[in-house]
Amino acid sequence: MSAAAPTVEAVVAAAGRHVPRLMTQVEDRLAVLTGGHGPLLSRHAGETIAAGGKRLRPLLVIVAAGEAAAAESARVVAAAAAVELVHSATLVHDDVLDDAPLRRGRPTVLAAGGRAMATATGDLLFSRAFAELAQGGDAEDLRILSAAASDLARGEQLQRADAWDAEVTEERYRLRCELKTARLFQAACRLGARHGPGASAEAALGEFGRRIGLAFQLLDDVLDVSGPPERTGKARGTDLLDGTVTLPLIRARRRDPALAALDLRTVRDPARAREVCEAIAATGALEEARAAALELVAAAKREMPALGEAQRRALGLVADGVVARYR
């Protein structure tokens, strides 16, 4: 692997000039969609969107659409914006549930406006997502996005239901990742495919998205244990403090009897969470989880559908971008 991580810019450069143009249009569209709902709500919705993030999901829509995105640009931009709105809506609601003061280094809507404002902002972002996709008039697009949104809600709920249960199975953990993360990545690729290479590539591109989505979540969970905080932007062991059991702990418990006996509810402060992170790391579980993620990305790249060379290269770079967070 190269030392320099592929960035969105690299994907954009490799994928042709239409990608930066469309990504700019997505940003513009998101700004429009979050405006016009009264000053307070627009401010919070707008700031949520403006705070950004990696924009990985809209990028997937655009790259999955390939060359056709240039011609079908309004539809592709709408789908990309809609996917990002659903993602943002769930983040806002998650922050309410986690009582999170900061996200991406900025105050959350919860911190700035309170629970009611944050709940309404999330609901608004949800509604705008479906309104935006409805503009294109494609009912199948809407079915894809709404199914993914339902899965996100179910994944979120499973995670909360499993909280503090150290005996959660790996199968259950994977189901949660599937619902909470992979389905929206899959939907992003399917939406792009539908307005690009077409129905013949939809399932294969969806599977590509699903796998890199799973890898993304696995690596996110590894990063929570490994840190370092200056790179991840959050303290090590945040998941532990929330009672969220992820693959590193599930695997580590098999090897370390002290971890197997640990009552998660006794992990109450950041210092203790760091200690548990160290114990998990010492078992080699992080390398296992990382390897599982890398294998998913490799499989995604290996089994990419038959597409033009430029598009395959661009998709490969997005896949590498997911892993890059880990280097």
Place this chain on the structure above:
Amino acid sequence: MSAAAPTVEAVVAAAGRHVPRLMTQVEDRLAVLTGGHGPLLSRHAGETIAAGGKRLRPLLVIVAAGEAAAAESARVVAAAAAVELVHSATLVHDDVLDDAPLRRGRPTVLAAGGRAMATATGDLLFSRAFAELAQGGDAEDLRILSAAASDLARGEQLQRADAWDAEVTEERYRLRCELKTARLFQAACRLGARHGPGASAEAALGEFGRRIGLAFQLLDDVLDVSGPPERTGKARGTDLLDGTVTLPLIRARRRDPALAALDLRTVRDPARAREVCEAIAATGALEEARAAALELVAAAKREMPALGEAQRRALGLVADGVVARYR
């Protein structure tokens, strides 16, 4: 006015045999839509829907569609179910914000499953609403419902932003009612019209829905002050305890200097809330607010679009049903 309030059953009887058949289909469809999301989430979503309520919004969709509903039944049922799902989603989220233990005499999702479960349940119900409407493949339907859902979120947010502000204007109060309640009633009628009498009746039926929605909210706010609890199912002055200023208080403050000087934050317990309710009632403000609602209903019935006699009679009964809560 007659002593016996028109009920849903009366509307159903007056509107023709297709109405009970379609309302049953709506119930069946709601049960299907809330299932299949894992046992926990399905249980909470299903119980939310099963707890029922008046089903006024789906009834409006069906009655607005008129005779055509019998032929276009799948589309009409889907639209009716979608509107009820959006309504239910907002109730679940409202209960989270209000820390409400009971709704319609049953434990809320919040009480039964906690904040995370309730937030996820609301998000799921939202997603299912749009998924259901998307089945019909009508983009304009989706635009109508998503715009109404955005308005609900904005109305909710305005209400929270205005909390404890006794000087809120009547204009602002009406805007809140418009967004929080009337727009979904309007959307229900527009959706029905689109699958029934058609585009020519859509605006007029929408206006009918908007007016009875406003009347519904005004009367709901009157009932909160007037009680009696055994009829409304909640203690008098619940809005006051939440800091929600409604038309009766806005009007009463003009007449009673003690009410004008009242700091709402000092109203902290049900006994004090009851006293304030009595003071509001003593000014005659309840009669004023009730008269405003009745005038809205009368205007809605007066300016009903040119439709068949059976449909006009059914719409009139729905309008009377809204007022009937007050008799």
